Amino acid sequence: MNEPKKSGLPEDNFQDPLEDYEPPEYADPVERALGEERVASMRITPYASVGPDTPIGDAIRQMADMHHACLLVSENDRLVGIFTDREIVDQVALEYDDVVERPIRDVMTTDPVYVHGEDTLAAAMCVMAVSGFRHVPVLSEDGRIDGIVSPQRVSEYLHGKTGVL
Template sequence: MKVGEYCSRAVITIDSDADLTAAAHMMRDHHVGFLIVVVPGQTVREPVGVLTDRDIVLQVLAKNVDPAALTVGDIMTREPMIAREEDDLGELLQGLRLAGIRRVPVVDSQGALVGIISVDDAIEVIAGLLADVSGSIRHQQQREWRTRKI
């Protein structure tokens, strides 16, 4: 299973020079807690960082720092873990677990942003596979019961 088959293509990005208030508004407006940071003006959107709602809380609000004095680039996680479309989903999940993170940007073979993959996406895939297996078992049991009645 390749990451590109299961990642979400709807990606919310923000420029590294945007202010934190704009980032918070964007998170609220799009109902997300994770933004992929890109460099403004680039024709190819390459992720240069990620910003989470937790970053804003722990690095700004909890330290009583004025959010107006900072940009997204000041507090973003630089050089985030990135998945490639052709990466194996199982291997990526293992990497996410070891790193203690839940979401990563997905890029194509040229490094351009194409999506985002989260643990939630993987759970959905795994749940679907388990439902298929469960259905196969149930179907086999029903066939056996019908055979016994004959």
């Protein structure tokens, strides 16, 4: 039987780099949990959301009543922004009387950074650290809002999972 001729192209000599993959070794249970546990395995609810036309004053009252530091802004079950205590301090506080009735879309962060439920806790923490956000929305694979992740929630989860922290 004739063997196929090799073309001499690089793919003829391809070797799978994961062929000899060694799983990571972790120094402690926290490191293992960060590297292996998924965002969906922790508490990502409750969260609060409002529409982009919600008046800024109403949004602030809702945040205060619920003791939440942020609101997800959604339209047709899709994330369109996030409104946090930072926007209140940076964009609203000094001009409150002038902006209280304006829609939240005027001051929200648009196109917020997000994670998926299947991302690792380490990936979520990395997104928070790199982007500088304390609250990161969690979206399903089809783009719907599943919840929100924060350093406090990650810490609570790690404490319950590992007994550390």
